[in-house]
Amino acid sequence: ELKVEQNPLFLSMQEGKNYTIYCNYSTTSDRLYWYRQDPGKSLESLFVLLSNGAVKQEGRLMASLDTKARLSTLHITAAVHDLSATYFCAVDPNNNAGNMLTFGGGTRLMVKP
Amino acid sequence: DTEVTQTPKHLVMGMTNKKSLKCEQHMGHRAMYWYKQKAKKPPELMFVYSYEKLSINESVPSRFSPECPNSSLLNLHLHALQPEDSALYLCASSQSGTGSYEQYFGPGTRLTVT
Numbered sequence: 396e397l398k399v400e401q402n403p404l405f406l407s408m409q410e411g412k413n414y415t416i417y418c419n420y421s422t423t424s425d426r427l428y429w430y431r432q433d434p435g436k437s438l439e440s441l442f443v444l445l446s447n448g449a450v451k452q453e454g455r456l457m458a459s460l461d462t463k464a465r466l467s468t469l470h471i472t473a474a475v476h477d478l479s480a481t482y483f484c485a486v487d488p489n490n491n492a493g494n495m496l497t498f499g500g501g502t503r504l505m506v507k508p
Numbered sequence: 509d510t511e512v513t514q515t516p517k518h519l520v521m522g523m524t525n526k527k528s529l530k531c532e533q534h535m536g537h538r539a540m541y542w543y544k545q546k547a548k549k550p551p552e553l554m555f556v557y558s559y560e561k562l563s564i565n566e567s568v569p570s571r572f573s574p575e576c577p578n579s580s581l582l583n584l585h586l587h588a589l590q591p592e593d594s595a596l597y598l599c600a601s602s603q604s605g606t607g608s609y610e611q612y613f614g615p616g617t618r619l620t621v622t
Contacts, residue, residue: 428610428611430613436615436616437598437613437614437616438551438598438613439613440610440611440612440613443610483550483551494539494541494556494602494604494609494611495556495564496551496553496611497553498551498552499550500549500550501548501549501550503548
C-alpha cells in the first residue's frame, strides 16, 4: 500500500522568510503532484513532476522531485500572506491502473505579517 | 476551458433520502474521478471512470452509486447515507491512458447528512 507523508503538518512563518515542505512516499514512482487548497475551496494544481530531478518554479514556490530518495520538496521563498493555505502532495503509483492519486496529509501554512 | 463544474454546491439530506451529485467537464477528458474529503484531511479516492467505464472502486459502500452517462458527465447517486458520510465531495477529470496526467478538480459539493 502506498503511503505518502508530509511534514510539517502545520507551519507558521513570518513574511519574508524561507521554508521547505517535505513529501516522502513509500513505493517507486516518478509521478508527483502538488496542490493548494484554500479553506472551504477546491484543489488548485501547482506543479506536475514526472521525472527524477524535475524542478519547477512558479513565483515564490519551487518544487523538486528525487525519485531515488522517494522525496519531493516544496520550497517557499520570501513568504507572503497570500501563500497562506493548505498544500498537498499527491503520488501516482505508476501501476497503469488509472491515475490513482494518494495524497499526503497536507501542510497547513500560515504566513504572518 | 479548464473548468470542472459541480452541482449542487451544498446539500443537506436525511438518512432516508435519495439525492444525486452532478459533475461536468468540457475539456475532452476521458477519465473522471470522485473523491471524498473530510475536514482537515486529504482527499480520498472513491471511484475512477475511464472512457465511461468504471475502472476503480476503492471499496466504497454501496450507498454511493456512481454513473457516467457520457464522456462529459459524472453523477454520484446517494441513498441511505449515514452522518459520517458528511464531507466535501470533489469531482476531477484528466486525460486517460497509461501516462500520468494532471487532474483538474471541481469546486466540490459540501454534503451534510442529518
